[in-house]
Amino acid sequence: MQATPLSVLDVIQVGVGPSASHTVGPMRAAADFVNHLAQSGAAFDRLQVELQGSLGATGRGHLSDGAVLAGLSGFLPDTVEPGSLPRLLSSVKPAGSIVLPGGSSVGFQYDWDMVFTPETVAPFHNNSLVIRASQGDQVTFALRYYSTGGGFVTRDDAIEGEPGNLTQLDKTPTTVDVPYPYTSMGDLLRAAETNNKTIGEIVRANEKTRMSMGEFGKRLDTLQKQMGACIDRGCATTEDVLPGGLAVPRRARKLFLRLTERDGKPGTPAIWRSFAQDPMRAMDWVNLWALSVNEENAAGGMVVRAPTNGSAGIVAAVGRYLQWFCPEVETKCGPAQRDYLTVAGAVGGIIKTNASVAGAEVGCQGEVGSAAAMAAGGLAAALGGSPHQIENAAEIAMEHHLGLTCDPxxxxxxxPCIERNAIAAVKAINAARMSLWGDGTHRVSFDEVIETMYETGLDMSxxxxxTATGGLAVNVVEC
Ligand code: SF4
Structure with missing residues (x-):
């Protein structure tokens, strides 16, 4: 296990929807494959993609097929045009070929060359894909990839059976020397206590080995702006229904208009007068912001995954709650928001390191539960919580998502993903508030809850x- 913690900027990243593990990861894998294929010098006139395990089961709904085609054409999740994957699919299918990054074309018959094998479960991770290049009947180059959640990807040079040489594609160098190495929340708390620092200060000192603090702060500000822009896009859209065939209505715009009519705009005195009539009105806005982000995600828009796309609404909505509804701290982009994202990212990194943030590996507790823990810990930090109160906030939020299944x-x-984000955002705020009324002393540690979440996930059917084969996915008629 690495002692160099994941960078906050690896845990919270911008990328296209609808899924970190099923869209972002496969796109990154495919882009990596074409680079390696070019370097290999192998001859090829055809490519073939096999989406295995969970990618095979729900890859169509998550646009994994379009994401791989985009990656093979050289697009990346943070730069690809939002909403372009369905268009790409419909152009590749009749063309029978893919345009590679250099502009040349290679044969790709979608019906033959995009293979879904949900029954194939790789030993390392059940989100696997194999990409093969061939010349005539001969496979000339092939690699297997695992999309391990949150957009993280591992490359494997063994294309079947037990893993061979594994390489993580992610950005954080695991060899970098940081002043405060940690793998768990317990380590992080000890580092804070021993050095008389806040958790945010410990995390920033580590990040400083990767970039200047000015650069780090700027990147956090950009992420915060991108989250806000995503909320605003979702509230302004003119689309009434989400794509995909379920005819799920988009609610954010109508709700935004109704809330604005009732309360006035956030950030104005009118809204505080409105809240005086009913303090729970703030919750309506938090719901709105989470719904808005996840509707954007479901529509293939650009979101900030934290730690995944499916759970992207939670950190974004709680961040805006901090920005607009916590007047005791700075309300604009600045130290409070930076502290919020810094600590949220550290919490997410600990979960990713010790357990999983992939619904395909541990269920929704690993996605929405992790995002709620991140938001709760980040909010407690931004509101001045002690290290133990921050840990308690993250623990409460995760504990009360244990056992949550993934059955879209x-x-x-x-x-249930979109509404689930709204519910979890409110839970995260509650967890932070509950922890801040205590002194940080509590019975169950965050690390114990993470271990429990992981074991529960591994035991889960x-x-x-x-896989869309249980729960709501089978008990609700789709049309
Ligand atoms: S149910 Fe949860 S884990 Fe599954 S796709 Fe939806 S948000 Fe992701």
Whole structure:
């Protein structure tokens, strides 16, 4: 296990929807494959993609096929045009070829060369894909990839059976020397206590080995702006229905208009007068912001995954709650928001390192539960919580998502995902508030909850791990 913690900027990243593990990861894998194929010098006139395990089961609904085609054409999740994957699919199918990054074309018959094998479960991870290049009948180059959640990808040079040489594609160098190495929340708390620092200060000192603090702060500000822009896009859209065939209505715009009519705009005195009539009105806005982000995600828009796309609404909505509804701290982009994202990212990194953030591996507790823990820990930090209160906030939020399954209807990141983000955002705020009324002393540690979440996830039937074969996915008629 690495002692160099994941960078906050690896845990919270911008990328296209609808899924970190099923869209972002496969796109990154495919882009990596074409680079290696070019370097190999192998002859080829055809490519073939095999989406295995959970990618095979729900890959169509998550646009994994379009994501791989985009990656093979050289697009990346943070730069590809939002909403372009369905268009790419419909152009590749009749063309029978893919345009590679240099502009040349290679044969790709979608019906033959995009293969879905949900029954193939790789030993290392059940989100695997194999990409093969061939010349005539001969496979000339092939690699296997695992999309391990949150957009993280591992390359494997063994294309079947037990893993061979594994290489993580992610950005954080695991060899970098940081002043405060940690793998668990317990380590992080000890580092804070021993050195009389806040958790944010410990995390920033580590990040400083990767970039200047000015650069780090700027990147956090950009992420915060991108989250806000995503919320605003979702509230302004003119689309009424989400794509994918379930005819799920988009609610954010109508809700935004109704809330604005009732309360006025956030950031104005009118809204505080409105809240005086009913303090729970703030919750309506938090719901709105989470719904808005996840509707954007479901529509293939650009979101900030934290730690995944399917759970992207939670950190974004709680961040805006901090920005607009916590007047005791700075309300604009600045130290409070930076502290929020810094600590949220550290919490997510600990979960990713010790357990999983992939619904396909541990169910929705690993996605939405992790995002709620990140948001709760980040909010407690931004509101001045002690290290133990921050740990408590993250622990409460995760503890009360234990056992949450992943069973999206139709394999689409829509039902129950969108509403689930709204519910979890409110839970995260509650967890932070509950922890801040205590002194940080509590019975169950965050590390124990993470261990429990992971074991629960491993024991969970595969029906409830992003395969669309159990739960709501089978009990709700799709049309
Ligand atoms: S149910 Fe949860 S884990 Fe599954 S796709 Fe939806 S948000 Fe992701």
């Amino acid at each position: 209807i139709g394999g689409l990141v829509q039902v 595969s029906k409830y791990k992003e």
